[in-house]
């Protein structure tokens with residue numbers, strides 16, 4: 239849960255901002271009506287993700303509250319009754335994130351959107367590729383102000399290395415003119431591997447180079463910025479591109495994820511299976527497990543379907559903890575599939591530990607225990623379907639010979655796995 243400081247003397251505005259921010263379950267607000275209260279809050283040791291501060295307060299008529307929040311290194315968004323170009327640029331130079339006029343509900347929505355963006359930025363990696371140290375430092379400090387995790391490279395080749403080492407980088411901001419590999423070559427190299435929706439690429443270059451702009455875009459850049467750029471132009475482009483990327487991710491998730499447990503659905507399993515078996519010649523064997531909670535109907539009958547749903551969610555969360563690098567799928571009802579390409583010994587040991595943890599976990603607020611049965615197919619097959627069939631047959635056998643066990647081989651040969 240993140241804390242947001244709201245410093246505003248108008249009760250109505252305070253209420254609106256508080257409501258909009260707290261509608262998001264990640265946030266709670268501390269509300270202050272004047273500079274004295276804000277001072278108390280900021281000196282209390284509470285860590286604030288952001289401060290939303292009124293420029294003029296009865297006991298701070300000249301923006302002292304903004305200075306106060308900035309002096310505590312809290313990312314600050316200024317609220318004001320009127321727009322004045324001079325004040326705006328003064329505030330941005332001072333280091334505030336944004337300057338928002340109290341015009342309409344839309345303005346307040348902008349504030350809550352920006353606060354949520356900061357939260358998401360904490361886990362968003364951006365790579366800045368620029369040979370000029372001055373320009374790179376400037377861009378990096380702008381990004382850090384917005385709470386991004388910032389990586390740096392001084393040319394295209396270094397950038398490719400950095401992308402290799404940090405495969406979860408979400409955005410690259412790269413200049414065109416650089417030694418060794420320029421921005422144009424860099425975007426072409428990146429697009430060999432990563433699609434536009436997987437990695438946002440923003441090109442940078444000096445004003446007036448319109449041929450370069452179109453060359454960048456045609457080679458796969460998502461957007462382009464001419465230097466020098468305004469603070470707002472810079473972050474609006476960045477936010478917009480990240481938002482588009484997240485929207486695409488949401489659409490993909492709704493097609494691929496099971497809505498209840500947020501693990502993958504069966505459709506996605508078959509899509510991934512094609513990739514896995516296409517590359518099979520060059521990789522180790524695929525191991526498929528079918529994992530089914532025992533006596534699940536009894537949970538529904540005793541505690542109701544809602545509790546049954548919670549059990550499925552908690553069961554899936556445990557699977558995610560134990561198999562973070564494997565493909566976890568809700569195959570149907572209370573049956574899950576885990577597909578792994580890890581070394582069999584390592585994977586089977588994780589499976590045994592998982593089973594032990596299930597036995598000892600108290601599920602849902604009713605705090606009951608469950609067990610599970612597992613069928614595994616670790617032998618090489620030509621298709622996922624055939625491995626699923628074998629694993630399912632072994633799961634059936636596990637169910638019909640006592641439950642709460644793992645079956646790894648045929649002919650009722652039970653293999654006991656201990657963590």
Ligand SMILES: Nc1nc2c(ncn2[C@@H]2O[C@H](COP(=O)(O)OP(=O)(O)OP(=O)(O)O)[C@@H](O)[C@H]2O)c(=O)[nH]1
Pocket residue numbers: 498530531532533534535536538542543544545546547550570571572637641
């Ligand atoms: N709450 C809830 N129940 C579900 C969901 N999907 C399937 N079920 C129920 O899961 C139950 C599965 O029952 P069974 O197939 O008899 O399985 P079981 O009780 O676990 O018995 P064994 O598998 O033999 O241990 C059925 O009652 C389904 O209605 C769901 O999304 N939520």
